[in-house]
Amino acid sequence: MIENNAASEKKPTHNEVIKTAIPTLAGNIAGTLNDPAVDRFTEDDQQFLKFHGIYQQDDRDKRKTGKLFIWMIRGRIPGGVLNARQYLVYDQLATQFGNQTLRITSRQSFQFHGVVKAGLGPLMKQLNEAMMDTIAACGDVNRNVMSPPTPARNGLDVQLLADATRVSEALMPITKAYHSIWVEGVQLDLSASENKEFVDPLYGKTYLPRKFKAAFAATPVNDVDIFTNCLGYIAIEESGKLAGYNLTVGGGLGRSHGNEETYPRIADVIGFLTPAQLVDVSKSVLTIHRDFGDRTNRKHARLKYVLEEKGALWFRSELETRLGYKLADAKPFKFERQGDHFGWDTATDGRKFLGLYVETGRIKDKDGYQLKSALKLIAERFKPEFRLTPSQNIVLANITPADQSSITQLLADHGIPVENQTTALRRASMACPSMPTCGLGLAESERYLPELLSRFENVLGELGLKDNEIIIRMTGCPNGCARPYMAEIGFVGKAPGRYQVYLGGNEACTRLNRLWKDNVKDPDIVAELRPLLEQYAKNRIGSERFGDWVSRTLWNEQVAAN
Ligand code: SRM
């Protein structure tokens, strides 16, 4: 029996089988899309849909009366940057076809939620006609490439965005079916030999064993959580100019409850490269994942496991063999903090930018707080650049100084302050969507975190810690979409109303936290943590952060400076 299991574990996963059979990724998507009598896509087509940036979901609040299928669509927005025209397209499509909200993701993209089947085709067509797309936003390919969203004093953000866009383009799969399904509405002829034999020049016939993620960061702000990416580039400046990048490889956070073989991992720093080497290096790292990732077990298929099992030295040597040249050694760097800039500031070119807090990344209108309407009016009247942040907030950039006060007034008229936008705790928090859209959610997240933070704020106020920032992140399951394993306090859904509690991340999000309690019930969470917070308030050294205090006293770790 054991032998049989071992043998079956060696078989390629079902995803590998279907990719091999239909390498254009067309499935029968167009057929189902054009058939109003069918309310869902087949299991296999759901896998192909991911490569097109689309997830089939059902409204979990309505399951008692049967499954109501809805679709989530994720944009490809390198560095999270959109011009005002593009923003207005997203706004209009969310209003017309989605659930009236736009969800900023933890990788600087937008998601539409709650799209019904009849709206799926028109939404995709209109997005593409507006010269935007969703290619490779999901699936076994390179995902949205991240880049620092806040305008930097020396214009470094512009260079990094250009390089992130270059890498994003270089790692795009051809996905031959995308255009024919979503723009032409036509099913590819799967029996035609050019479709049967299609081979993507970079990815090959079966793409990657699993998703692949890339990001660019600039010290001292680790706003993209660089060490959680499969591929990372840390900008190195010399004499005030971009000299190149330190390469990081093999980060990732996803794990499964009860499966010790899955774990979060921080990336290794591999070496240094010049901007001219970026595309070569990116393609080579990706093809190492393509060739060495585990295609027999999707839980073990991320690049991080290749790094963990074969080691960083092996990786560097394999990479240099593929490149045909040696990388220089990594240069010194130091991250000091994570997170976003809030409020008005001035960029190097004299133009203004405004960092806006968006609760759990959800752009919507609610009583007394009309964020969606305000952003639409700002886009129409002032045409700023929209930059989505990896902490699910937004930066409005490239604003002429003359427009600053009008924008402040417009926001105030919609109930949105530009100063003191929210509390220190909320500014540093993140939650994944989970219920009611995510099929993998085990507990509430986005809908629950704001209320939990209010309870924390009460306790922190009583302990004299009111303005203390503690990075708190929550996810509805262990997959780690809001990167809870890097937080000072991470909540990970275990079952309805129950969470694992992880403690001990640092301000720069360069250190993994550790499991503190495995199964804490929702009403008890703050009470369970209160004794720790009391000790922290009493015994911390100077301005020591909660995560560092936990790490030093609870985990007996030597807290290194970032
Ligand atoms: Fe994620 C799956 C949402 C960032 C690790 N993620 C999902 C799905 C698509 C659920 C599914 O497979 O059915 C979620 C859709 C929920 C919904 O209703 O919208 C989902 N992930 C998100 C977003 C929207 C969370 C957010 O709060 O913003 C983020 C979209 C980013 C984007 O624009 O591309 C998002 N996901 C992440 C991150 C963070 C990151 O990339 O920086 C992680 C951890 C880092 C990593 O990849 O290791 C992450 N998501 C996962 C995993 C675990 C993968 C693994 O290695 O095991 C899954 C499950 C899977 O792929 O099977 C997953």
Ligand code: SF4
């Ligand atoms: Fe869904 Fe889990 Fe990701 Fe939250 S962490 S969005 S529950 S997959």
